[in-house]
Amino acid sequence: MNASIKVWRYDPENGGRGALVSYEVPYQEGDTVLQALLNVYELADSVAFRFGCRFKKCGLCAMEINGRPRLACRTPLKDGMTVRPLRALPAIRDLVVDRDPAFATLLPFQPWPAPGEPPESLPRLIEPVEHQRLMACNECLGCLSTCPTYHYDDPSCGGPFHFVKLAQMHFHPLDRLDRPAQARALSIERCGGCLKCRCLLGIPIVKMAITPLLEGTRRP
Amino acid sequence: METRSYDVIIVGGSGAGVSAAASAARAGARVAILSKEPVGCGNTRIAYGGFAAVGLVPEDSPEELFQDMVTGGEGVGVPALTRDLAENALQGPCVVESLGHVFRRNSEGEAKRPALGRAGGHRFYRGLSSPAQGVSIGGVLHNAALGSGVDILEETLAFRLLGQDRVQGLMAFSLRDGRVIALSAGAVVLACGGAGWLYYPHTDCVRASTGDGFALALEAGAELLGMEFMQFLPFSVTHPPSYTGVFLGEPSSTGPQGRLINGKGETVMTNMDTRTRAQVARALALEMAAGNTTVHGGLVLDLSPNLETPEGRQAWESVKNTGLLEQARLIYGERAYRFEEPWDVAPTAHFSAGGVRVDQGSCTTLPGLYAAGEVAGGVHGADRLGGIALTEIFLFGWKAGKAAASGALGHGPPGIDARASQDQARMVESLFGRNGRHRPITLVRRLQKLMWEKVGVTRTDGGLRQALQEMDDIQKESGDLQVRPGRVFNTEVAEALELDLMLATARAMARAALERQESRGGHIRLDYLERDDKHWLKNIIVKKEGNMLQVRSEAVSPKEGRS
Numbered sequence: 001m002n003a004s005i006k007v008w009r010y011d012p013e014n015g016g017r018g019a020l021v022s023y024e025v026p027y028q029e030g031d032t033v034l035q036a037l038l039n040v041y042e043l044a045d046s047v048a049f050r051f052g053c054r055f056k057k058c059g060l061c062a063m064e065i066n067g068r069p070r071l072a073c074r075t076p077l078k079d080g081m082t083v084r085p086l087r088a089l090p091a092i093r094d095l096v097v098d099r100d101p102a103f104a105t106l107l108p109f110q111p112w113p114a115p116g117e118p119p120e121s122l123p124r125l126i127e128p129v130e131h132q133r134l135m136a137c138n139e140c141l142g143c144l145s146t147c148p149t150y151h152y153d154d155p156s157c158g159g160p161f162h163f164v165k166l167a168q169m170h171f172h173p174l175d176r177l178d179r180p181a182q183a184r185a186l187s188i189e190r191c192g193g194c195l196k197c198r199c200l201l202g203i204p205i206v207k208m209a210i211t212p213l214l215e216g217t218r219r220p
Numbered sequence: 221m222e223t224r225s226y227d228v229i230i231v232g233g234s235g236a237g238v239s240a241a242a243s244a245a246r247a248g249a250r251v252a253i254l255s256k257e258p259v260g261c262g263n264t265r266i267a268y269g270g271f272a273a274v275g276l277v278p279e280d281s282p283e284e285l286f287q288d289m290v291t292g293g294e295g296v297g298v299p300a301l302t303r304d305l306a307e308n309a310l311q312g313p314c315v316v317e318s319l320g321h322v323f324r325r326n327s328e329g330e331a332k333r334p335a336l337g338r339a340g341g342h343r344f345y346r347g348l349s350s351p352a353q354g355v356s357i358g359g360v361l362h363n364a365a366l367g368s369g370v371d372i373l374e375e376t377l378a379f380r381l382l383g384q385d386r387v388q389g390l391m392a393f394s395l396r397d398g399r400v401i402a403l404s405a406g407a408v409v410l411a412c413g414g415a416g417w418l419y420y421p422h423t424d425c426v427r428a429s430t431g432d433g434f435a436l437a438l439e440a441g442a443e444l445l446g447m448e449f450m451q452f453l454p455f456s457v458t459h460p461p462s463y464t465g466v467f468l469g470e471p472s473s474t475g476p477q478g479r480l481i482n483g484k485g486e487t488v489m490t491n492m493d494t495r496t497r498a499q500v501a502r503a504l505a506l507e508m509a510a511g512n513t514t515v516h517g518g519l520v521l522d523l524s525p526n527l528e529t530p531e532g533r534q535a536w537e538s539v540k541n542t543g544l545l546e547q548a549r550l551i552y553g554e555r556a557y558r559f560e561e562p563w564d565v566a567p568t569a570h571f572s573a574g575g576v577r578v579d580q581g582s583c584t585t586l587p588g589l590y591a592a593g594e595v596a597g598g599v600h601g602a603d604r605l606g607g608i609a610l611t612e613i614f615l616f617g618w619k620a621g622k623a624a625a626s627g628a629l630g631h632g633p634p635g636i637d638a639r640a641s642q643d644q645a646r647m648v649e650s651l652f653g654r655n656g657r658h659r660p661i662t663l664v665r666r667l668q669k670l671m672w673e674k675v676g677v678t679r680t681d682g683g684l685r686q687a688l689q690e691m692d693d694i695q696k697e698s699g700d701l702q703v704r705p706g707r708v709f710n711t712e713v714a715e716a717l718e719l720d721l722m723l724a725t726a727r728a729m730a731r732a733a734l735e736r737q738e739s740r741g742g743h744i745r746l747d748y749l750e751r752d753d754k755h756w757l758k759n760i761i762v763k764k765e766g767n768m769l770q771v772r773s774e775a776v777s778p779k780e781g782r783s
Contacts, residue, residue: 011706011708012708013706013707013708014706028460028461029460030459030460030461030462030463031460031461031462032462032463034462035460035461035462041661042661042662042665046659046704046711046712048709048711050257051427052257052261052266052426052427052428053265053266053426053427054462054463054465054466055266055463055466055547057265057266057353057354057355057358058257058261058265058266058358058426059261059265060257060258060261073462074550092396092708092709093708093709094709096709099258103362103366106363107366110367111363111367112319112320112360112363112364112366112367113318113319113320113364113367115242115245115246115367115368116246116318117246117318118311118314118315118317118318118618119314119317119318120314121310121314122310122313122314122317122323122331122348124325124328124329124330125322125325125329126325126329127322127324127325131322132351132352133351133352135322135350135351135352135355135356135359136351136352136355136356137355137359138265138355138358138359139258139260139261139358139359139362165363168359172320172322173322
């Protein structure tokens with residue numbers, strides 16, 4: 001059995017604005033969109049896409065499938081699907097986007113612990129449940145494509161990914177920087193009441209990242 | 221051609237690589253990380269996330285862990301390395317917490333029971349874990365690298381080490397824009413993981429695990445040790461093809477009443493929860509070699525008898541709580557998740573137990589070259605315990621970074637051999653737009669199929685010789701490649717370079733497997749089914765001399781590593 005899949009092809013070296021190209025691929029029950037792209041690659045054409053683990057952990061195969069950001073490895077293939085790159089980030093080639101701007105936005109805010117030598121033993125500490133949930137972020141960057149205001153070339157404006165990363169630090173039991181203030185520097189006020197952002201893995205971004213940062217909820 | 225100069229270059233951007241980079245930078249070195257994938261997206265991120273540590277329960281000690289590792293490794297680990305890990309195991313978790321991670325604690329906030337697990341092969345509770353498993357560790361690595369002030373070259377493939385007698389840098393290819401870069405360095409640390417992807421799709425490793433580090437070291441003249449020991453986990457998905465090889469569980473998670481049944485309906489094994497990964501994988505492998513499989517090529521793992529006993533139901537509950545059953549639920553369905561329906565399972569390539577030969581200072585046999593993590597060999601012997609690879613890679617990654625920094629800073633920056641680097645750059649340039657007969661991906665897939673069939677869970681003398689012959693054929697065909705032009709994200713050029721590295725690693729694995737005429741740990745010879753301590757308490761060393769691979773064996777010194 002075959003299925004057709006329309007894949008966004010874009011090559012900056014060949015000019016043009018990109019176009020959808022349709023491919024027929026073999027189809028077996030249980031196939032994912034990632035499997036279809038691997039089939040296209042092996043059987044037909046050198047389409048560019050990222051992937052790593054085939055089971056939702058590496059975060060590399062996030063793309064827009066039928067208009068919504070999804071992980072290709074966790075999306076069942078259906079005949080006639082359309083795949084495009086994440087719209088929130090600059091295109092590199094085909095389905096590959098530039099991930100750097102998403103990380104660069106965070107750089108001034110030191111989203112890391114103070115560098116030092118490792119301790120000799122594990123200190124006593126309590127990890128808040130928010131931290132446990134937020135650390136499930138696999139950095140796929142798909143959430144940025146659900147945000148109506150994020151744009152990668154405006155460093156004064158963060159997106160859901162950035163607020164998740166700042167909230168991870170906010171709820172880290174040893175962190176001492178003022179993360180709500182950093183979130184305000186990334187215009188988190190604009191998020192009030194929007195509620196449109198979605199995590200591909202189901203992390204409650206508004207409840208566990210945006211609201212605590214907006215309200216400056218005290219650390220436990 | 222672009223050239224850059226550093227004190228220390230780290231090849232690999234996951235657990236071992238980032239800890240090496242962070243420690244080298246803290247020691248004052250100018251450091252670059254080269255990573256084929258975005259930093260933090262390696263096997264550390266997709267791991268189940270257990271870290272074995274000593275001293276968390278009073279009855280445990282480094283000596284006990286050492287003994288468990290010798291038992292699990294079936295006596296052919298390098299004792300000094302095994303002992304180093306056992307004595308310093310707590311440092312691995314301490315390194316990853318210093319990079320921003322947080323392990324599960326008990327209600328008092330302590331890393332003690334009941335917040336500890338016990339993975340296969342461990343006699344004591346040693347297992348630290350994290351609610352989001354390895355994903356949470358991957359999530360701190362990128363920022364930890366940035367926070368350490370190191371240069372990050374992502375989606376950049378190291379394809380050749382530079383230098384005669386001493387490593388002075390390396391050649392790299394940037395996937396992003398097709399650039400070839402020559403990097404000089406006082407020290408190079410290999411921290412780029414194992415060779416699981418040589419068995420795709422029969423692997424639970426990430427796509428980047430093509431064994432590059434073994435090939436780089438070998439080609440430069442360093443010794444490899446124990447390359448015949450690939451660890452196959454017994455239980456992975458057999459179908460659909462999208463998920464073939466995805467990890468399903470450990471022997472320790474099968475409960476007291478789990479049964480392994482072959483394709484003829486015969487019970488092959490019970491009491492798997494008390495057995496090692498190697499013992500259970502061997503049972504599957506032998507049935508598969510005899511052709512006693514299901515239609516999907518695997519065996520049947522029936523966990524339903526657990527539901528009939530209180531301790532079995534308790535086992536299901538505790539396995540479920542660790543998150544280990546998520547894959548079963550999402551791929552095989554709700555009834556499989558509840559143990560009500562049996563699973564179709566087959567072994568999957570998980571971990572290279574062998575690798576680049578190192579001493580206790582992370583030095584390889586080649587000056588200027590260091591190795592740490594899965595790419596290094598000898599710590600685990602013939603098979604490794606559950607939940608100890610992450611401990612190893614953060615502990616030894618950190619140590620290797622320090623050692624490389626001190627080695628490099630004492631040595632001054634080397635020059636780059638202009639002729640050698642230009643030859644390499646021309647070789648890469650010649651790949652773009654080449655119009656031959658074979659696409660690199662076609663040859664890569666052929667090699668992977670060959671590795672699974674002939675250098676996989678079971679091996680024979682004849683099969684290994686055929687494999688080596690066919691590797692030569694693939695090498696010849698790789699001289700006639702068809703590669704797209706275009707500089708931007710040209711994955712075909714990267715695959716062509718990777719293919720060469722994969723072939724070098726594959727040959728070393730097949731040659732070592734041919735040499736070891738016995739079965740031990742992850743290495744099963746159908747023509748030598750028994751373990752033979754009389755002749756094979758040895759390490760097999762592979763080294764390149766001229767254009768030939770030299771293979772020899774050295775006795776394991778039981779005295780070595782005694783404290």
